[in-house]
Amino acid sequence: MELPDFHIPHAEKIEWMIETDGWALEPVSPRADTDPPLPAYAYTIGLPALLGFPELVVFGLTPVTSRGLIGLVVDAVRGGTEIPLEVELVGLLENELRCAFAPVDIDTHGAFFETARSWYRGGEFSMLQMIYPDRNGFMPYETGYEQRMRLAQPVVGTFGSS
Template identity: 30%
Template sequence: MSDEKREKYFKMVYDNIEKYGFHNTYVMEEIGFTPFGYSTGIYKNFGIPELFISGLPNGLTNTLITNYVERFKFKEIPLNKKIDDLIDRFSIYFIEIENHKLTEYTLSSFKFYQNSEFKYLQLIFPDLNGFFSKRRGI
């Protein structure tokens, strides 16, 4: 990515955070690469951890992040507990994930927060049969 494109992108990120309180970044699927999305700005503006979601399409990822913010802003997040009503399609879990495990993925957040504290959760969803995998997180 050129410096000009990078500057334009980060301006959009900061503008969205100022306007909406957060920005969603989505990285598309490629051969041998699972798509993922994540939030930036939620921790600072709503007092809850940022959210990382891997393996879902862009629209669904954005809906889940938006629903997460609307439902839990300024509240305690139920960790490691089945949540049946964040979206009407399936249940989910939130698990803690250490920031250093996301360094390569959540570049916008690391740039935005720089040396400030922030936290991330990962949203875990079931397979097509409704089962949750024993593998948890990144």
């Protein structure tokens, strides 16, 4: 017995996620063939239309973890929370861990977001990097940040001394 082919064109998957949840998550697999290697990352498509909030990118997490973390932000913004940019925020993550939202220059880093660029048909869109601490609470731009995490969470957004 042959199984049916469930292959759906990628654009239709994005459209289905947006119709279902109001936004889509685009996970990108890590690449070891680049210098430096590119970690796994995931970004949103659809937040500006849903919330009037920029798209979000998170580096170094699994797609499920990224979706959960971004879901926290989406729920907070939906609930009326204002998310400040380029400052550390306490209270969004558990255990009073800090996080930050840093604007990403699409002209410089647009290659990270090919599906979003296609979705927006080459039009402009804004992207924020959600920066999160290592397990010891250090942010990537701080002395003490876990060295092995530096490749997992590159800071591509503009924030502080980055």
